[in-house]
Amino acid sequence: MAKKETDKISSLPEELLLNIVSSLPFKEAAKTCILSKKWLKMWQSTNTVNNNQLECNNVEVPQRKAFKNFIKIWITLHKNHHLHDKFTLRVSPPSNCCDIVGAYVDFAVEDGVKDLELDFAEAQWEDEHPEENIHDASVEFPRHLYENKKLHQKLESLKLHSCSFETKNFAKFVALKDVTLAWIPLKLESIRTLLSTCEWMESLSLKNCWDIESFDVKKLKLKKLVIDRCIIGTDYIGFEAPNLKVFKYCGTVPPVSEVKVEAGTIEEADLDLSPMDEFFECGNELQNFLQDFFAVNVLTVCSVILQVIPSGDEPVRLPGGLRVRHLKMKIQMHPQEFCGFLWFLNSCRRLTKVTIDLHHCNILSEYEAPYDVDLKNFWKRLPVPTCFRRSLREVEMNGFIATSDQLYACSYFISAASILRKLSINVLNNKNDDPHTVEMRRILASQLLHIPKASRNLAIIIR
Amino acid sequence: MSGISDTERMITLKTVEGTLFDVKSSIAKDLKTVQAFIDDSDDDVTSPIPLPNVFTRELSRILDYLNNHHRFRSGIEKADEEMARYDAEFAKSMSHEELKALILAANYLNVKDLLEFLNQTVADVIQNKSVEFVRNFFGIENDYTPEEEEKLRNENEWAFNGVEQD
Numbered sequence: 001m002a003k004k005e006t007d008k009i010s011s012l013p014e015e016l017l018l019n020i021v022s023s024l025p026f027k028e029a030a031k032t033c034i035l036s037k038k039w040l041k042m043w044q045s046t047n048t049v050n051n052n053q054l055e056c057n058n059v060e061v062p063q064r065k066a067f068k069n070f071i072k073i074w075i076t077l078h079k080n081h082h083l084h085d086k087f088t089l090r091v092s093p094p095s096n097c098c099d100i101v102g103a104y105v106d107f108a109v110e111d112g113v114k115d116l117e118l119d120f121a122e123a124q125w126e127d128e129h130p131e132e133n134i135h136d137a138s139v140e141f142p143r144h145l146y147e148n149k150k151l152h153q154k155l156e157s158l159k160l161h162s163c164s165f166e167t168k169n170f171a172k173f174v175a176l177k178d179v180t181l182a183w184i185p186l187k188l189e190s191i192r193t194l195l196s197t198c199e200w201m202e203s204l205s206l207k208n209c210w211d212i213e214s215f216d217v218k219k220l221k222l223k224k225l226v227i228d229r230c231i232i233g234t235d236y237i238g239f240e241a242p243n244l245k246v247f248k249y250c251g252t253v254p255p256v257s258e259v260k261v262e263a264g265t266i267e268e269a270d271l272d273l274s275p276m277d278e279f280f281e282c283g284n285e286l287q288n289f290l291q292d293f294f295a296v297n298v299l300t301v302c303s304v305i306l307q308v309i310p311s312g313d314e315p316v317r318l319p320g321g322l323r324v325r326h327l328k329m330k331i332q333m334h335p336q337e338f339c340g341f342l343w344f345l346n347s348c349r350r351l352t353k354v355t356i357d358l359h360h361c362n363i364l365s366e367y368e369a370p371y372d373v374d375l376k377n378f379w380k381r382l383p384v385p386t387c388f389r390r391s392l393r394e395v396e397m398n399g400f401i402a403t404s405d406q407l408y409a410c411s412y413f414i415s416a417a418s419i420l421r422k423l424s425i426n427v428l429n430n431k432n433d434d435p436h437t438v439e440m441r442r443i444l445a446s447q448l449l450h451i452p453k454a455s456r457n458l459a460i461i462i463r
Numbered sequence: 464m465s466g467i468s469d470t471e472r473m474i475t476l477k478t479v480e481g482t483l484f485d486v487k488s489s490i491a492k493d494l495k496t497v498q499a500f501i502d503d504s505d506d507d508v509t510s511p512i513p514l515p516n517v518f519t520r521e522l523s524r525i526l527d528y529l530n531n532h533h534r535f536r537s538g539i540e541k542a543d544e545e546m547a548r549y550d551a552e553f554a555k556s557m558s559h560e561e562l563k564a565l566i567l568a569a570n571y572l573n574v575k576d577l578l579e580f581l582n583q584t585v586a587d588v589i590q591n592k593s594v595e596f597v598r599n600f601f602g603i604e605n606d607y608t609p610e611e612e613e614k615l616r617n618e619n620e621w622a623f624n625g626v627e628q629d
Contacts, residue, residue, distance in 0.1 A: 012563055013600065016570055019578070023586040030622040034594055034615055036603050426548075463548075 005167035082391050085114035105142055109151050117159040119182045129275065131231065137184050141165040178203040185211035192217060206230050220244065229275060229366065247293065252276050254286040263295035266404035270300040279364035283312025300328040306340025310370035315339065317346035324348040332361040333405045335375040351387035358399040358406065379408035388417040395420065399428045402444035411451050418453040425462045474501065475511040482519040483511055490529050495573035519569035528553060528577055554584045559600060
């Protein structure tokens with residue numbers, strides 16, 4: 001190294017630079033070739049690539065050739081080195097890339113890949129409404145791989161985004177535990193086949209899939225199931241899953257549900273209705289759905305759920321209650337959420353911890369309050385839920401921006417939760433936030449310290 | 464058996480400026496260079512261990528990081544979120560020069576987890592930045608002619624689109 005470089009603290013020795021380059025995604029690491037000639041050689045010699053992520057987004061056709069060349073070099077260079085077990089390939093738009101996919105996947109398989117992700121979805125699809133996200137998959141899972149013995153023995157996790165495949169061919173993949181399928185049409189028959197042939201599967205995630213007539217699966221061995229923004233014809237979800245620990249659902253409506261889980265086994269449920277278009281009274285269906293998961297320990301709900309859940313026969317609480325210990329709410333603290341907020345606090349009689357992640361939410365149009373309530377003066381005279389007196393120990397608020405409703409909500413906890421030990425308020429502080437604004441939020445939050453506390457041992461922490 | 468006496472033992476470290484730091488031996492285990500020194504010593508190490516390449520500012524940060532991470536990991540409840548928050552603040556609190564100085568110190572002291580974290584932090588800093596920024600950051604002299612650089616860039620334009628303007 002030239003003496004000039006070693007004198008300045010601003011240069012790090014080569015081995016440390018190599019470590020940093022190895023932490024970069026492929027595309028970024030490729031860019032380092034232009035820093036200097038020495039770096040070009042250095043990049044070509046990195047023999048551990050932490051991030052086996054190849055991304056090729058919006059690449060114009062002439063550039064494809066250069067990209068393919070880079071991959072060829074990369075693959076040749078790494079042929080003798082065992083890379084990490086995880087391989088990810090993202091190409092969008094995926095036209096004309098079958099040879100890239102082929103070469104890359106072959107290489108991954110040769111290397112004994114355990115965790116393979118093939119992503120051909122386009123970034124902008126995420127923002128589309130679930131009803132509109134029908135995009136034909138233009139890439140197929142390489143056929144010759146279905147018979148590959150190495151893959152049968154080694155592959156534990158497979159994620160296919162906008163990549164079609166033959167369900168019944170996965171029967172031989174005996175190590176496959178974790179499957180994610182996204183952006184493809186999926187008939188109920190295929191789902192049933194997949195579940196019965198891959199007996200060792202523990203986790204299944206379906207994301208943005210469509211054509212599912214109904215999700216009617218008799219018996220599931222899964223430990224984790226995710227149904228995320230899928231289009232299910234009849235909105236029906238029915239299954240019996242005695243091993244299920246984690247369940248996540250995201251959709252535009254609450255499903256018609258007939259779900260049976262084991263009370264001692266089910267741990268977590270995450271219900272998300274944020275894609276809902278406008279308010280309608282689906283409180284009964286939603287409560288029915290929630291009832292199936294009454295025994296979870298950790299429940300996560302969104303703003304829309306709070307807005308619609310009291311709209312039904314039980315506007316105040318779920319009769320029979322929920323056994324939830326830790327309630328997580330992703331809400332805005334908007335007046336339309338108040339009745340639902342109380343509904344959950346009333347229903348979770350054994351609640352020990354509440355986490356509120358504040359952010360901008362979908363506030364539904366055409367909202368109607370479930371009962372006669374003055375939302376403007378909501379906080380003035382509130383009942384004290386059972387959990388406040390018996391079990392609630394900790395409350396955490398994140399993304400706090402000190403709106404008056406957020407402050408009122410905090411003071412509700414402070415003045416009514418009689419065994420509360422800790423209230424943490426984490427003020428919103430993003431990279432782009434003005435430090436004065438952040439300071440203002442903290443100052444407003446500190447007003448809460450003067451409120452008379454219901455609990456003798458309450459610590460209020462403002463960050 | 465000897466477990467209890469192990470964690471109570473304190474090790475003293477001395478930085479370049481002569482500042483002394485008392486460190487629990489359970490924390491010192493994460494400073495692999497220091498631990499190797501202790502293991503190699505015949506007798507119990509009583510006098511301060513000199514660290515000729517480590518400045519007070521860096522050692523202080525490293526110990527802060529290790530102490531906090533030990534605390535997060537030993538809690539009864541999972542403190543993953545708190546740890547992530549701490550890590551983010553930790554990374555944000557340093558200038559680029561301080562970040563590089565810390566990498567050098569962490570490398571010398573062989574603090575594996577911290578080093579991985581710092582590498583990722585630097586990788587995050589330089590991602591999507593212009594070439595000039597990255598050259599500046601690492602103190603690299605450009606030895607390409609303008610023509611050579613242009614050619615390399617054009618051939619691999621797929622890698623260069625989407626870069627922040629300096």
